[in-house]
Amino acid sequence: DAGVIQSPRHEVTEMGQEVTLRCKPISGHDYLFWYRQTMMRGLELLIYFNNNVPIDDSGMPEDRFSAKMPNASFSTLKIQPSEPRDSAVYFCASSLMDGGTDTQYFGPGTRLTVL
Amino acid sequence: GQNIDQPTEMTATEGAIVQINCTYQTSGFNGLFWYQQHAGEAPTFLSYNVLDGLEEKGRFSSFLSRSKGYSYLLLKELQMKDSASYLCAVRHYNNNDMRFGAGTRLTVKP
Numbered sequence A: 001d002a003g004v005i006q007s008p009r010h011e012v013t014e015m016g017q018e019v020t021l022r023c024k025p026i027s028g029h030d031y032l033f034w035y036r037q038t039m040m041r042g043l044e045l046l047i048y049f050n051n052n053v054p055i056d057d058s059g060m061p062e063d064r065f066s067a068k069m070p071n072a073s074f075s076t077l078k079i080q081p082s083e084p085r086d087s088a089v090y091f092c093a094s095s096l097m098d099g100g101t102d103t104q105y106f107g108p109g110t111r112l113t114v115l
Numbered sequence B: 001g002q003n004i005d006q007p008t009e010m011t012a013t014e015g016a017i018v019q020i021n022c023t024y025q026t027s028g029f030n031g032l033f034w035y036q037q038h039a040g041e042a043p044t045f046l047s048y049n050v051l052d053g054l055e056e057k058g059r060f061s062s063f064l065s066r067s068k069g070y071s072y073l074l075l076k077e078l079q080m081k082d083s084a085s086y087l088c089a090v091r092h093y094n095n096n097d098m099r100f101g102a103g104t105r106l107t108v109k110p
Helices: none
Strands: A005-007 A010-013 A019-024 A031-038 A042-050 A053-056 A065-071 A074-079 A088-095 A110-114 B002-005 B009-013 B018-026 B032-037 B044-049 B053-057 B060-065 B070-075 B084-091 B098-100 B104-109
Touching: A005 A088, A010 A019, A019 A088, A019 A110, A031 A074, A042 A065, A042 A074, A042 B098, A053 A065, A074 A088, B002 B084, B009 B018, B018 B032, B018 B084, B018 B104, B032 B060, B032 B070, B044 B053, B044 B060, B044 B070, B070 B084
Parallel strands: A010 A110, B009 B104
Antiparallel strands: A005 A019, A019 A074, A031 A042, A031 A088, A042 A053, A065 A074, A088 A110, B002 B018, B018 B070, B032 B044, B032 B084, B053 B060, B060 B070, B084 B098, B084 B104
16 A cells, blocks of 8 residues: 655755645545654644645745645645745655544655755 | 644663653644654654553553643663654644654664
8 A cells, every 4th residue: 555655755956946846645545734844943734634625724934835735636835936945855644534543644755955 | 832842862772761751732632643753764653642641552652641741752672773753743632733843863872
């Protein structure tokens, strides 16, 4: 059974360019989360979706960041324009709200470097 | 809001026992999670507590006291591969919003 899939695994771009990160959640999961991790700030929740609907985007740093989930099997996080301070590892995670632990399963992450 | 505190770094010896503490303040509580994260990898789920008490899973155990806003992760019979960061995370009541602590970097020495 495939876990959460993210692409690309590594992205190097120049300041001002648009960056699109992609995520495929675990099939059947109804929650999808985008996180950002840096040494300085740790793991931060950016936005999460329930049944493809954004529930809380209060963690999105600014208007340069946007996220979409057009269907249950795909989500994107876009940064436009990118800045050097956006350099981080971006994780996507998914979970199933079944009244149990509702554990979040993380993808391998996308390591973004903005020059 | 949520404040989650855990030590930044710990060191222990192979074969020993180590306890990693986590304290939290939250306006609503709906479960506490521990994740393990090896350098350059994604966090992986270790344990979950929603009621007070101890949950044991092999060499790992996790304890929760909701009244004290306190949890610990206990690792027994430490192995070199246990060297990693351990993240404490608190889920907010009535939604699936989960906030992570900064993590504790554990180094296991021979």
